[in-house]
Amino acid sequence: MELLMVENILWIGFRSAVPLLLAALGEIYAERSGVLNLGVEGMMALGAASSFIVAIQTGSPWLGVLSGLLAAVLLALIHCFISITLKSNQVVSGLALSMLGLGVSSIIGRKYVGAQLPPEVRLLPRPLDPLHKIPLIGKPVFDQDPMFYMSLLLTAILWFILFRTRYGIIVRSAGGNPAAVDAAGISVAKVRYASTILGGALSGLAGAYLSISYNPVWIENITAGRGWIAIALVIFSLWDPAKALLTSFLFGSIEASSYTLQAFGYSQWLLSALPYLLTIIILMIGSSSKFRRRMGAPRYLGVPYERE
Known part of the structure; x- marks a missing residue:
């Protein structure tokens, strides 16, 4: 029973980690280059809304994923220009x-609140036989x-590029x-x-992952602060993929674990608030410049480059 509970926590935990990981990887590259992007939450939200709407209209989850990517890139381009x-x-x-x-995600998603993606339009977990039957790690890793x-x-690719290639330097x-x-x-x-x-x-x-796989029912504030968590994870991970x-x-x-431990009488609100x-x-x-220097933050993070 305890083994099954741990296995389920890990399975849900690994799924919960995907949007945090993707957003953190992108922010690591932005900050490594010297650009601080605090718009991650909005980009995730717009990506989630665009993905959900395109997927439900076209019946293609991958077209939804592509549209979410492009919508967020548009915001990133605006941030670049500014x-x-x-x-x-x-x-x-x-x-x-x-x-x-x-704001935009709330407006365009308003008519879809409560709408659910059909199973054939979702990116569902698929068990890899026979690996998903391995005790403890089978379901979390191979399902x-x-x-x-x-x-x-x-x-793996982004880590290799950042630390093992000329472009990463x-x-x-x-x-x-x-x-x-x-x-x-070099410009x-x-x-x-x-x-x-x-x-x-x-x-x-x-964002696309949140609305097409993790929670394929459109709700307001689907990102729920995950963009801010991803920014914090960049600091916590020392800018390393x-x-x-x-x-x-x-x-x-x-x-x-907060979902599981609620069944044992622990406070729902305290456990849910813990990540935040x-x-x-x-x-x-991380807001301390002294701390950032000690932890190896990019020296010119957030500083526009002026050619001398």
Whole structure:
């Protein structure tokens, strides 16, 4: 009985971790290049709404996923133009776009509140025989949907690019020493544009996962603060995709355990609030410039590049 309970917690936790992981991976690249994107929540919300609407109208979950990705990329492009081209305050731009994304998603999703995707339009978990029968880890790892495995593959690819390729050095230098990138004849703006657009695309994928796989019934505020949790996970994972995988699974498992432990008389509200309380603590600590320097944050994070 206890083994089954742990297995179910891990299964739900791994599913809960996917949107956090995708959004965190994108934000890691944006911040590594020197761009602070606080619009993740809005990009996820717009991605979720666009994905749900297109999927229910076309009957294709993958067209829905693509539309969610593109919708979030549009917001990311706006953030790029404001913060990189116009060199405006990145915090203000990100917060404004977060509110814009949440507002637009609420408007376009209003007529779909309570609507449910048909089973054939969802990205459902599919057990991999016979691996899903392995005790404890079988169901959590081998009974998942395609986007779960996609997120694992993306983690490996993005980690390799960031730490094992020349382009990864360029991305990290754009946030750590942009003058050196410029001196090498490489456009800092283009590197930051590319990284921020990637971040938007992955936020859109995170939103698409929420509405097409994780919770295929449209509800208001479907993201429920997950974008902010993802931003906190970037700090918690020390701007490292591999560590983001672990921290996402940790937070996902905390969320999943709250559902299970309610049956044993623990406070529903306290358990549900735990991930958000941890997020607030991490963001408060991460707001300290002294802490960021010690933890290896990009030196020029949030600082527009001015050629001397």
